[in-house]
Amino acid sequence: MGIEEGLEIGQFRGPWRITMWWPEGAVSGGPQKIVIEAEEDAPPGDVARGISTTVLRRLDLAGAVERARELAPTTPPWQAERGRLLDLARLAARLLADEGVSPRYLSVLCLTYRDLTNKGVQAPVPWLAEHLDRRSETVKDHLKKARRDGYLTSRAGRAGGELGDRATEVLATLEGVPPTAAP
Incomplete structure (x- = not known):
């Protein structure tokens, strides 16, 4: 082949x-x-x-x-990016604690979610919920809001999506967070 x-x-x-x-x-x-x-x-x-x-x-x-x-090897491919994903999740958790469901929080949440789904993580919402110290239903609600507000696009019938223009704009203002870096 x-x-x-x-x-x-x-x-x-x-x-x-x-x-x-x-x-x-x-x-x-x-x-x-x-x-x-x-x-x-x-x-x-x-x-x-x-x-x-x-x-x-x-x-x-x-x-x-x-x-x-x-x-195949038993280590999931996203494990190589685990440190970066954990850093993004920690940043999202800090932003949520400090600002609530703000544009900056939603943008970092969407970036982390997109990168998890692009790497094939089987359960990205529970992973995010665990690292944000929130219930899965809460994270799902935040992702729904992000989609409605233009931070994340939809994939018909599948998890994931791409960053919307709003998320890309907000992420460009956050130091050290590359908005287009998909693992």
Whole structure:
């Protein structure tokens, strides 16, 4: 497949070789890339008909994820950024204590949340709640407010989002906090 630094798991279905790829680090979900190619010695007639829905239905994604988890390192990829994420969470906690749900607090909260989700942290809201010494429901409410007020964009049906213009502007005024640095 020619992808560098990552983990590949292969499966064979009839004349097709299916290669799934995960980035380097602990596996936190499904593959980020799947390539289906005809085997070199596959019968030309089978290849000419193309990839069928049967081939796709027989793809063992759950088995591939299980195997990838067995082969991948056990340290989550975000652990390398743990110190930076903890520093951001501490800053958010200080701002919340000093200013309440202010633009500066919401901006740092959104930056931390975005970076946690981009790194594949499975439960970013409970992580934030623990480090902010608040309940998960409270942090969810703060994130909802941040989305409503333009600090964080939404991802349909998924955790995460990108920093909104308001957060980027506020973060630019905070010393030592890079607003666009996504781990």
